[in-house]
Amino acid sequence: MPGALFKAAAIVGAAEANEIGFLKTPVTSLQLHIEAIKNLSEQTGVPISRIEGVFSTGWSSELCEHLGIRPKYIDTTSVGGCSFEMHVHHALAAIHAGIIDVALVSHGENGHSSRSIGGRGMGNYGRGGGVASPAVEMTMAYGIAGAPGAYAHAMVRHMHRFGTKREDYAHIAKVSRDWATLNPRAAMYSKKKHPFGGPITVAQVEESRLIAWPLTILHCCMVTDHGGAVLIASPKVAASLNTKPVWIAGAGESMGHSNMLEMDDFTATSARASAEAAYTMAGMGPSDMEMALVYDSFTITAAITVEMLGLARRGEGHLLWKDGHAAPGGKFPINTNGGGLSFNHSGMYGMPLLIEAYRQLSGTAEDGINGDKGKQTSARTCVVNGTGGSLSTTGTLVLVADD
Amino acid sequence: MSYELPVPTPGTHTRPFWEGTRAGKLMLPRCQDCNRVHWYPRFICPHCHSANLEWIEGSGEGTIHTFAVQHVAYGPWAKHAPFVTAYVDLKEGDRMLTVLRGVDPAKPEDIRVGAKVRVEFEAGSDDVHIPFWRVVEG
Numbered sequence: 001m002p003g004a005l006f007k008a009a010a011i012v013g014a015a016e017a018n019e020i021g022f023l024k025t026p027v028t029s030l031q032l033h034i035e036a037i038k039n040l041s042e043q044t045g046v047p048i049s050r051i052e053g054v055f056s057t058g059w060s061s062e063l064c065e066h067l068g069i070r071p072k073y074i075d076t077t078s079v080g081g082c083s084f085e086m087h088v089h090h091a092l093a094a095i096h097a098g099i100i101d102v103a104l105v106s107h108g109e110n111g112h113s114s115r116s117i118g119g120r121g122m123g124n125y126g127r128g129g130g131v132a133s134p135a136v137e138m139t140m141a142y143g144i145a146g147a148p149g150a151y152a153h154a155m156v157r158h159m160h161r162f163g164t165k166r167e168d169y170a171h172i173a174k175v176s177r178d179w180a181t182l183n184p185r186a187a188m189y190s191k192k193k194h195p196f197g198g199p200i201t202v203a204q205v206e207e208s209r210l211i212a213w214p215l216t217i218l219h220c221c222m223v224t225d226h227g228g229a230v231l232i233a234s235p236k237v238a239a240s241l242n243t244k245p246v247w248i249a250g251a252g253e254s255m256g257h258s259n260m261l262e263m264d265d266f267t268a269t270s271a272r273a274s275a276e277a278a279y280t281m282a283g284m285g286p287s288d289m290e291m292a293l294v295y296d297s298f299t300i301t302a303a304i305t306v307e308m309l310g311l312a313r314r315g316e317g318h319l320l321w322k323d324g325h326a327a328p329g330g331k332f333p334i335n336t337n338g339g340g341l342s343f344n345h346s347g348m349y350g351m352p353l354l355i356e357a358y359r360q361l362s363g364t365a366e367d368g369i370n371g372d373k374g375k376q377t378s379a380r381t382c383v384v385n386g387t388g389g390s391l392s393t394t395g396t397l398v399l400v401a402d403d
Numbered sequence: 404m405s406y407e408l409p410v411p412t413p414g415t416h417t418r419p420f421w422e423g424t425r426a427g428k429l430m431l432p433r434c435q436d437c438n439r440v441h442w443y444p445r446f447i448c449p450h451c452h453s454a455n456l457e458w459i460e461g462s463g464e465g466t467i468h469t470f471a472v473q474h475v476a477y478g479p480w481a482k483h484a485p486f487v488t489a490y491v492d493l494k495e496g497d498r499m500l501t502v503l504r505g506v507d508p509a510k511p512e513d514i515r516v517g518a519k520v521r522v523e524f525e526a527g528s529d530d531v532h533i534p535f536w537r538v539v540e541g
């Protein structure tokens with residue numbers, strides 16, 4: 001039996017900034033936010049002034065000020081890339097409680113542009129100061145530069161435990177690129193769009209430059225510019241709009257650790273717990289899901305996540321891609337936008353997951369950009385999982401199409 | 404030659420650890436109520452939440468839990484890349500991050516999860532000596 005919050009709210013629209021990817025003219029994170037919110041308002045017909053709750057990472061108050069919103073509900077949850085899945089969870093609860101009817105979840109991050117102009121957007125969930133945190137004090141001496149250097153440890157342990165080879169995970173990168181070639185908005189859509197774009201082979205993934213062994217660069221996500229926003233509404237408001245609702249059937253969140261030093265099991269994440277909460281609320285299980293959108297900061301992230309979501313047995317997550325099920329035309333599509341590996345990843349990837357889930361389940365996955373069927377699937381249910389930090393935090397949503 | 408890599412600033416409750424490093428000892432926090440060792444140092448026991456903590460001298464022995472080879476590094480570590488980082492399971496329980504010594508970053512396939520390692524210290528400053536772990540048996 002579904003929980004009390006089952007379908008208490010719907011995602012009623014999803015939009016992105018005007019331009020995303022490796023932008024030639026640098027943009028600020030705020031601009032990416034605002035463009036996406038404006039596009040969302042136009043798509044849904046919901047005036048910005050009607051937004052009652054604002055959910056974002058550190059940005060919520062600045063967004064309200066910029067937009068002239070006097071919110072009834074403010075949320076600044078900022079625990080990494082999965083924050084946006086948690087925002088949806090929190091908005092669902094706030095709507096169910098009757099505090100608000102219309103919630104904005106917004107993301108803007110100039111991960112690429114910040115290299116030339118700097119700016120907020122990377123580091124809202126940073127590592128904190130050395131003296132203040134004993135975890136940092138005891139790890140900062142050892143030269144791990146960023147996420148790839150950390151996640152590589154999980155991949156080695158996963159391979160050790162399950163006897164897999166790096167090449168097994170390379171299929172995830174290859175298949176995600178196949179999806180990106182169907183998505184004109186993907187940064188790696190084609191060679192014309194990006195010198196390294198277009199189809200890739202497993203061998204190319206394996207032979208690309210090493211970043212943190214065993215991760216080669218094609219096992220790693222990109223760092224691009226991205227902005228996006230979704231609107232969450234009560235059933236009553238949803239019924240009054242012209243856009244299709246995508247129902248939030250289940251939501252859950254959890255965390256295993258903050259610093260990877262505290263990761264108990266390097267082959268598992270808290271997605272098992274957050275997914276269990278989401279499935280329970282939905283009154284559904286993994287076998288009811290028809291597609292998945294999972295955070296793929298690295299190939300190993302996606303492999304572990306599908307195992308945690310109950311979509312594959314432990315140690316066999318990669319087979320969904322290797323056997324072609326996750327690929328275009330396969331029986332269980334995964335990461336149909338091309339993923340953080342080949343679509344976009346600005347540092348925090350939770351929002352693109354939400355946008356693609358909305359598009360798939362509302363039948364607008366091509367956005368009319370190129371007029372052909374492209375990446376649209378026939379799925380009516382989708383499990384979405386964001387992962388933040390160093391395999392630290394997770395937010396899971398079970399979304400279903402309107403009847 | 405002076406140490407050029409990042410050196411942590413000791414916190415308010417971790418001084419016994421750094422004092423230990425200067426004497427070549429691996430001091431570890433242990434809870435006097437549940438007797439479990441934990442790492443990193445806490446204000447209360449992460450297992451039973453007791454504030455009854457003490458420092459004990461650890462054996463300096465452990466095994467490799469998992470590892471990675473850092474080919475991209477920044478700041479002072481950049482010129483040392485590639486180098487091998489590892490999480491080490493301490494004999495006394497719990498886990499430490501380190502840079503491994505006695506391994507070849509070009510041959511990660513020769514590094515074994517479960518291999519025995521032993522701690523050694525290098526002076527980062529007068530106050531802070533950094534623990535590194537060396538593979539002592541493949």
Ligand SMILES: [Zn+2]
Binds near residue numbers: 436438439449450453
């Ligand atoms: Zn205790």
